[in-house]
Amino acid sequence: MILILFGVFFLMVFLNIPIAVSLGLTAMIGLSAGGFPFSMFPNVMYASIGKFALLAIPFFVLAGSIMEYAGISQRLVNFARTCVGHRKSGMLAVTVIVCCFFAAISGSGPATVAALGTILIPAMVHQGYDRGTSTALLSASGAIGIIIPPSIAFVVYASCTDTSVGALFSAGIIPGILVGVSYLIAAMFASKNVDVQMLPKATAAERWKAFKEAFWALLMPVIILGGIYGGIFTPTEAAGVSVIYGLFVGVFIYREIHAKEMVKIFVDAAVSSATIMFIIACAAVYAWIMTTSGVAADLSSAILSVSENKIIILIIINVIFLIAGCFLDANSAFYILLPIITPVLASLGVDMVHAGVFLTVNMAIGLITPPVGINLYVGCKAGEVSVAEICRKIVPFLIAGIVSLLLITYVEPISMFLPRLFGQA
Numbered sequence: 001m002i003l004i005l006f007g008v009f010f011l012m013v014f015l016n017i018p019i020a021v022s023l024g025l026t027a028m029i030g031l032s033a034g035g036f037p038f039s040m041f042p043n044v045m046y047a048s049i050g051k052f053a054l055l056a057i058p059f060f061v062l063a064g065s066i067m068e069y070a071g072i073s074q075r076l077v078n079f080a081r082t083c084v085g086h087r088k089s090g091m092l093a094v095t096v097i098v099c100c101f102f103a104a105i106s107g108s109g110p111a112t113v114a115a116l117g118t119i120l121i122p123a124m125v126h127q128g129y130d131r132g133t134s135t136a137l138l139s140a141s142g143a144i145g146i147i148i149p150p151s152i153a154f155v156v157y158a159s160c161t162d163t164s165v166g167a168l169f170s171a172g173i174i175p176g177i178l179v180g181v182s183y184l185i186a187a188m189f190a191s192k193n194v195d196v197q198m199l200p201k202a203t204a205a206e207r208w209k210a211f212k213e214a215f216w217a218l219l220m221p222v223i224i225l226g227g228i229y230g231g232i233f234t235p236t237e238a239a240g241v242s243v244i245y246g247l248f249v250g251v252f253i254y255r256e257i258h259a260k261e262m263v264k265i266f267v268d269a270a271v272s273s274a275t276i277m278f279i280i281a282c283a284a285v286y287a288w289i290m291t292t293s294g295v296a297a298d299l300s301s302a303i304l305s306v307s308e309n310k311i312i313i314l315i316i317i318n319v320i321f322l323i324a325g326c327f328l329d330a331n332s333a334f335y336i337l338l339p340i341i342t343p344v345l346a347s348l349g350v351d352m353v354h355a356g357v358f359l360t361v362n363m364a365i366g367l368i369t370p371p372v373g374i375n376l377y378v379g380c381k382a383g384e385v386s387v388a389e390i391c392r393k394i395v396p397f398l399i400a401g402i403v404s405l406l407l408i409t410y411v412e413p414i415s416m417f418l419p420r421l422f423g424q425a
Helices: 002-013 019-034 042-047 053-069 072-084 088-108 109-127 131-146 152-161 164-169 173-188 203-227 237-253 258-294 295-306 310-325 330-350 352-366 374-382 387-393 395-410 413-421
Strands: none
Touching: 002 019, 002 088, 002 258, 002 295, 019 042, 019 258, 019 330, 019 395, 042 131, 042 258, 053 072, 053 109, 053 152, 053 237, 072 088, 072 109, 072 203, 088 109, 088 131, 088 152, 088 173, 088 203, 109 131, 109 310, 109 374, 109 387, 131 152, 131 173, 131 352, 131 374, 131 387, 152 164, 152 258, 152 330, 152 352, 164 173, 164 203, 164 237, 164 352, 164 413, 173 352, 173 395, 203 237, 203 310, 258 295, 295 310, 295 330, 310 352, 310 395, 352 413, 374 387, 387 395, 395 413
């Protein structure tokens, strides 16, 4: 059964068959090989996506689509530029800061790169930075979108492990900032010999004007996270609130969204949501077969038999997820690997909120890891650079990301300080 579940699946992936289809077809073959009734396929699919927590996904996707069309990208860039753009490496800092803010709105790495690439990459190149390094920095910073809340990856992880979404959201804030700072340091190191054209220092009036224009965009994550941690609404309800707020800002405040854009916004969000939910449904059947057939338990025992040292086991788990991130999105990887990894983490006494953070950081690094790192391809398109060039330029950011991952994995308070402060852990 192990050979069928993993061999057939990875064969299909290497044949360039879509992940969801690969998971679904492998699950059907697994059902037949294991003697399970085919009626389990639709039953498990429906049960996996019929969860209240997952209702947040289409709402957060729609909110991100709305804010993308609402014109917040340029406003966030202008505000960050007036604050730090005049300093040395200022545009590098602007890129990381804006990616963190946009990530807190969209919750998606590729969406962050796509929305900001056409603005920030030309701005960095105009200052004298190498186009490949600029594109690599944006691609890496965009991956922070699945770490900083609200995060679709956290919602999926919570549904797989029955973990609090609110606790995961608060646990992701400090690690997300840490990863952002590490990418900024890597970019400064990679550009240390660049002759940068400094921007003029913004006046107080220019900063105030930029702040007023960006205010409504900056307020969105405050409303979402403040409402969750203040006990006003649940994460799922916060997703609905974010849609209403986004529409209000886009239509009545910024006036960037008109009737003709509304149809495209809802269609884009519907397609993205359907893709995610289809992956989750097929992956859930795959995971059910692994668990029911005993494959997950056997693999868990195999990992634990390697060593009794917690440090070694956590390194093995991180390596597994880093490799998985090269080929799979976070949603697929969680459903496939968590049935195997969760018993191992439980035996080690690892808090599942803490585990959710460092496993998600693994998947964020996977977004910029060849050969399937989707952020790289979105960045190549936005920055007009070749895949070969960006693969060379991404190396310092991969090193920085792995260093941050090790810190987050072994220094638990980085993740757990805020959840414990808010009484969520």
